[in-house]
Structure formats: C-alpha cells, structure tokens
Amino acid sequence: MGNVIQLSGGKDSLALLLIAIEKGYKVDEAVYFDVGEWEFQAVRRNIEKAKKLCEQKGIRFTTIHPAIEFPVLAWEREYIQRNGNKKKGYEWCGWHGCRWGTTQKIAQLDKYCGDNLQIIGIAKDEPERLEKGVGSNKAYWLNEWGLTEADCLQYCYDQGWNWLEYEPLTDKYIELYSVLDRVSCWCCGNKNLKELYNIYRFLPSYWKRLEEYQIKTDKPFKESGSIFELAERFKLGCVTKAELKKFYKEEIK
Ligand code: SF4
Numbered sequence: 001m002g003n004v005i006q007l008s009g010g011k012d013s014l015a016l017l018l019i020a021i022e023k024g025y026k027v028d029e030a031v032y033f034d035v036g037e038w039e040f041q042a043v044r045r046n047i048e049k050a051k052k053l054c055e056q057k058g059i060r061f062t063t064i065h066p067a068i069e070f071p072v073l074a075w076e077r078e079y080i081q082r083n084g085n086k087k088k089g090y091e092w093c094g095w096h097g098c099r100w101g102t103t104q105k106i107a108q109l110d111k112y113c114g115d116n117l118q119i120i121g122i123a124k125d126e127p128e129r130l131e132k133g134v135g136s137n138k139a140y141w142l143n144e145w146g147l148t149e150a151d152c153l154q155y156c157y158d159q160g161w162n163w164l165e166y167e168p169l170t171d172k173y174i175e176l177y178s179v180l181d182r183v184s185c186w187c188c189g190n191k192n193l194k195e196l197y198n199i200y201r202f203l204p205s206y207w208k209r210l211e212e213y214q215i216k217t218d219k220p221f222k223e224s225g226s227i228f229e230l231a232e233r234f235k236l237g238c239v240t241k242a243e244l245k246k247f248y249k250e251e252i253k
Contacts, residue, residue, distance in 0.1 A: 002028035002116045003139075006109060007050060009043035010183050011163075013121030015152035016142055017050060018159055020119070021057055025141070027119075029060040031112065033105045036069050038185035042163040042176055049161075064108055070101055070185075075216050091217050094189030101185070113137070123149045153177055169204045179203070187213060189221060193230075193239050196222070200234045207231070 005020065007013045007030045020027050032047055054061040068077060075089040093101040109118070119139045122129045125148040130140055142152065156162075163176035163183055176183045179198035180191070186199070186206045200207050207227075214227035221227045224241055238244040 003119055004029045004031055004113050004116045005119045006030075006121065007032045007047065008121070008184070009039070009047045009050075010121070011153040011156050011177065012123050012142060012149060014046060014050060014161060015147065015155045016119065016121040017054075018161075019145065019147075019155065020141060021053075021059075027057075027059050028116075029062060030054050031062045031064060031109065033064045033066075033109060035101065035105075035185055036066070036071070038070050038101075038187055040163070040165055040176060040183055040186055042165040043183050046161060046163065062112070064112055066101075066104055066108065073100070073104075075213070089216075091219050092189040092213075092221060093185070093187070094191075095219065095221070096189070096223075099190070121152075123147055123152055125149055165203065167203055167205060169208075170202075172202075174202045186210075193222070193224070196230060197234050197239045200231060 003026050005013070005017050005027055007017060009032070017027070017030060030050065032051075051061045066073075070093070073090055074093060075091070078086055078088050079090070081087050090098075090100045093099060115137060117137055117139055119141055120133060121142055122133060122140050123142045124146055130143055133140070147155075164173045165176050166173055179202050180195045182188075182191075182195075184190075186203075187210060191199070199210070210221070210227045211231075214221060221230065224230070225233070233239075233241075233244050236244065236247055238247050
C-alpha cells in the first residue's frame with residue numbers, strides 16, 4: 001500500500017506536500033485532478049512547479065482528467081433528469097450545495113487510489129470537512145501536525161511560493177490569497193460575496209467569463225442574485241443585501 005497525496009494547487013495541499021518532504025515522510029505519489037479551464041493560471045503554474053519538485057524527490061506525479069470536460073458538463077451535454085425530462089448541462093457547480101464537480105472528482109480519485117492511503121490537505125481549523133472525510137484509507141497529516149489554514153499559507157509563502165495571477169484587463173498581478181479565501185475553480189458557486197466582490201474589482205477578466213456563463217442560464221449564481229444583479233450591487237460599492245438597502249435608504253434621504 002502506498003501513500004498518495006492529493007494535490008489541488010491551493011495552499012493547504014501544497015503545504016502538506018512541502019512539509020511531508022521536509023519531515024521525511026513516505027510519499028509515493030502526488031495526484032492532481034485537473035479541472036481544466038476552470039483553474040486559475042496561478043494554480044496551474046504551481047502545479048507545474050510541484051510536479052518538478054516531485055520528480056526531483058522521486059515522487060511519482062499523476063494528473064487525472066475528468067472523463068468529460070467540466071464546461072461541457074455544465075453547459076452543453078444533455079442528460080435525463082430524475083423526472084424523465086431532458087436537460088442541457090448541470091449548470092453552476094457549487095450552487096446550493098450541488099457540487100457535481102466535486103462529486104466526480106472524489107469518485108475518480110477514490111477509484112484511482114484504490115487501497116492506497118489518500119493523504120488529504122485539510123487543516124486543523126476545518127473540523128466539518130475533517131469529520132465528513134473520515135474513512136479507513138484517508139489521512140489528514142495537517143491536522144495531526146496541528147496546522148491551521150493560515151499556518152499553511154504562511155509556510156508556502158516562506159518557502160517562496162505565491163499565487164500571483166496576471167489580470168490582462170488591468171495589466172496587474174494580483175495575489176489570489178489576498179482577495180480570495182480559496183483558489184478553487186474561479187466559477188465556483190460556493191464563493192462567498194466578499195470573494196465575488198473582489199473578483200469583480202480585481203480580476204475583471206474572470207468576471208467577464210462569469211457573465212458569459214450567466215448568459216447561458218436563468219439560474220442565479222447565488223441566492224442573492226445573478227452575476228449581472230451582483231455586478232449592479234458591486235458597482236455601488238455594496239457587498240451584502242443589507243449594505244445595498246442602507247445605500248438606497250441614504251440615497252432617498
Ligand atoms: S471547486 Fe466548486 S466549481 Fe470546482 S468542482 Fe468544487 S464545487 Fe465545483
């Protein structure tokens with residue numbers, strides 16, 4: 001049985017790999033599930049760098065691809081709903097807890113890893129995720145080492161890693177962790193309003209891509225509205241509905 005680290009390209013799984021190497025833990029393989037064009041460029045760059053590091057350290061590096069590209073599953077492929085009706089695309093992933101992409105990712109990783117021990121980068125301060133992930137062939141070394149998410153990010157920075165994303169519309173580099181809590185798929189419906197506001201402000205080319213997706217569906221991106229409705233709110237400098245209400249109240253005065 002081998003030890004396989006699941007690498008997503010975010011701070012936690014990267015810190016897991018780096019610290020495991022530093023501590024001399026047995027790591028046989030690192031496996032990365034490629035979400036394709038939903039990945040930030042900075043994440044993809046770090047994955048390439050991690051791959052080289054693994055090669056230097058004699059750790060096998062494997063990339064797993066979804067059987068069907070996520071954008072195709074989201075917007076193009078026809079499927080039969082439970083009620084028997086045909087529907088085109090699963091639409092937003094991460095919306096209202098419907099994480100169809102994550103479900104596919106976990107299923108493919110479980111199948112690939114088989115009886116090997118899967119070491120997953122969940123930090124000490126994520127008790128709900130730790131509880132959900134309990135399984136006989138899963139291990140959470142970050143938790144065992146007592147490391148929080150902030151510790152992981154700091155460790156990566158200290159080792160010279162960053163998540164600098166080039167934004168072509170402003171010709172600026174943005175450190176993703178200075179504007180986002182997580183660097184998972186840029187179109188994730190699970191992003192909170194603060195993260196979305198920051199994408200609107202600092203990563204306008206990604207916001208444009210969100211608008212292109214929103215055109216494909218009537219389903220709002222968040223409970224609080226569609227991408228276009230959120231843009232209207234953000235334009236006024238308001239993030240939450242309460243802030244928007246307050247803004248209009250003050251306007252009327
Ligand atoms: S990060 Fe979000 S969009 Fe990406 S697969 Fe997971 S739930 Fe879906």
